Amino acid sequence: MLMDRSGTHWIRRMKASGAGIAILAAAIALPPATADAAERGEVTYTKDIAPILQRSCQNCHRPSSMAPMSLMTYEEVRPWARSIRQRTSQTGAVGKMPPWFIDKTVGIQDFKDDVSLSAAEIETIGRWVDNGAPRGNPADLPAPRTFAGADEWDIGEPDLIVTTPAVTMAAEAPDWWGALEPVALGIDEDRYVAAMQVKEFSDATGGVGGKFIFHHALMTMLDEDGNTFGDYGWPNTTTGRFGWTFDPEVGRYVKGGSSLLYHSVHLHANGEDTTAYLKVAFKFHPAGYQPTKQLGSLGFGTPDVDLRPMEADQAFEFFMTVEEHTRMTTFGPHMHAPGVRFCIEAIYGGRSETLSCAGYDHNWIRAYLYAEDAAPLLPKGTILRGTGYFDNTPANPNIVDPRNWTGFGHRSIDNMLLHIGPAITLTEEEFQAEVAARRERLGLAPGETVVGCPLCSLSEFPADRPAQDQNQQ
Numbered sequence: 001m002l003m004d005r006s007g008t009h010w011i012r013r014m015k016a017s018g019a020g021i022a023i024l025a026a027a028i029a030l031p032p033a034t035a036d037a038a039e040r041g042e043v044t045y046t047k048d049i050a051p052i053l054q055r056s057c058q059n060c061h062r063p064s065s066m067a068p069m070s071l072m073t074y075e076e077v078r079p080w081a082r083s084i085r086q087r088t089s090q091t092g093a094v095g096k097m098p099p100w101f102i103d104k105t106v107g108i109q110d111f112k113d114d115v116s117l118s119a120a121e122i123e124t125i126g127r128w129v130d131n132g133a134p135r136g137n138p139a140d141l142p143a144p145r146t147f148a149g150a151d152e153w154d155i156g157e158p159d160l161i162v163t164t165p166a167v168t169m170a171a172e173a174p175d176w177w178g179a180l181e182p183v184a185l186g187i188d189e190d191r192y193v194a195a196m197q198v199k200e201f202s203d204a205t206g207g208v209g210g211k212f213i214f215h216h217a218l219m220t221m222l223d224e225d226g227n228t229f230g231d232y233g234w235p236n237t238t239t240g241r242f243g244w245t246f247d248p249e250v251g252r253y254v255k256g257g258s259s260l261l262y263h264s265v266h267l268h269a270n271g272e273d274t275t276a277y278l279k280v281a282f283k284f285h286p287a288g289y290q291p292t293k294q295l296g297s298l299g300f301g302t303p304d305v306d307l308r309p310m311e312a313d314q315a316f317e318f319f320m321t322v323e324e325h326t327r328m329t330t331f332g333p334h335m336h337a338p339g340v341r342f343c344i345e346a347i348y349g350g351r352s353e354t355l356s357c358a359g360y361d362h363n364w365i366r367a368y369l370y371a372e373d374a375a376p377l378l379p380k381g382t383i384l385r386g387t388g389y390f391d392n393t394p395a396n397p398n399i400v401d402p403r404n405w406t407g408f409g410h411r412s413i414d415n416m417l418l419h420i421g422p423a424i425t426l427t428e429e430e431f432q433a434e435v436a437a438r439r440e441r442l443g444l445a446p447g448e449t450v451v452g453c454p455l456c457s458l459s460e461f462p463a464d465r466p467a468q469d470q471n472q473q
């Protein structure tokens with residue numbers, strides 16, 4: 001996400017800084033007189049564009065967030081109008097804005113925190129730019145959206161903030177992989193984590209979005225004796241993540257007296273000598289909280305990625321049998337630079353249906369959280385099929401050199417193909433109750449079902465034939 005992927009990108013930035021300002025100012029026509037466009041019923045910034053930017057862009061495009069420029073005011077937005085049209089209307093995932101790549105033509109469409117633009121909004125932006133990107137009537141401008149400040153947290157007020165040891169990267173240095181010294185959490189009773197967020201702080205002065213040296217960092221917890229505990233992984237920190245709110249039914253456990261260990265950290269140089277550290281913020285469930293469900297995983301993948309050079313449209317499949325009834329809460333595609341698309345299908349009772357497909361841009365490792373009534377309810381025995389699509393040609397700007405064959409490996413120039421899928425394991429009783437509740441909330445008639453809920457068609461689970469045997473007839 002920190003790479004400049006086109007020459008124009010640089011040119012624009014150089015113009016905006018210093019000597020090029022005059023050229024820039026000359027290149028941008030002055031906006032038409034304020035209220036005229038609005039009076040003519042045309043698309044304007046104040047009426048039509050500002051609300052879109054507030055909802056879908058400003059969380060990143062604001063001072064002290066991750067994106068390269070702020071899009072908070074008309075003056076800030078206007079020079080980027082053409083670029084905004086291009087990035088919002090492109091069909092490929094790589095570089096698309098906002099970075100939300102769910103395929104809207106197939107599979108489940110209801111997600112939490114969906115910031116994607118509708119086709120109508122994309123068209124509105126296009127018409128606004130074609131029409132000279134007018135400001136419009138100032139009275140139409142919505143109240144500004146407020147955000148957490150640089151020292152505040154998107155997850156709300158944390159109960160505990162842990163600071164890692166500082167690390168230093170020279171202005172130009174090879175990437176570094178390694179572990180940080182563990183840090184004691186400083187809590188003496190067992191607690192369950194409800195939400196967490198990790199932020200990088202540093203002495204780098206570089207522009208917004210260009211200053212990070214932590215590429216990613218993997219963490220675990222150690223108990224008092226220095227042993228890892230918990231049968232689940234903690235989420236991986238990648239540059240620019242906002243935080244995680246875990247499903248309230250399955251808080252993540254930490255023991256009193258434990259320490260946080262970053263066992264695998266990847267640092268990269270940012271062009272400036274930089275010393276940085278992470279602050280890890282935790283929000284706990286109240287003392288005495290106990291999880292009411294069991295955390296599960298639909299994590300699966302394959303090392304068999306055998307990518308031929310200079311070829312687009314290469315696809316590889318991988319499979320998993322779901323051993324317990326499961327609510328799939330997350331769709332988490334994971335590939336590397338050549339990846340461009342990722343799909344998951346569920347095969348159940350002889351039928352296959354696509355749960356979700358998304359484009360893929362390796363600058364963004366995204367997890368998509370299903371909305372409550374959309375999260376697949378997968379009966380035991382379901383087979384999941386993942387498919388990764390790769391473009392190993394110069395058309396994919398994320399590839400360093402498409403003339404190379406590549407296979408599985410941990411570096412970004414190697415490949416990966418896997419699904420990162422925290423989920424919730426359900427007992428037979430819980431599963432039947434969730435299916436019944438969903439049927440009721442969605443008002444399904446007998447025999448009627450929805451994507452991702454094969455047993456939603458059953459108005460009653462046959463007493464003599466448990467649901468898990470249905471697909472073995």
Ligand code: HEC
Nearest residue numbers: 001009056057060066067068080083084087095097098099
């Ligand atoms: C999750 C954070 C995030 C969101 C949401 C987001 N952006 Fe971005 N945007 C970035 C980052 C980071 C970059 C720099 C990397 C890149 O160019 O892809 C960027 C780059 C851009 C660029 C190219 C800038 C250049 O230097 O050429 C444009 C234009 C843009 N965004 C517009 C938008 C618009 C419009 C929206 C909302 C519809 C939006 N972005 C939503 C993070 C975000």
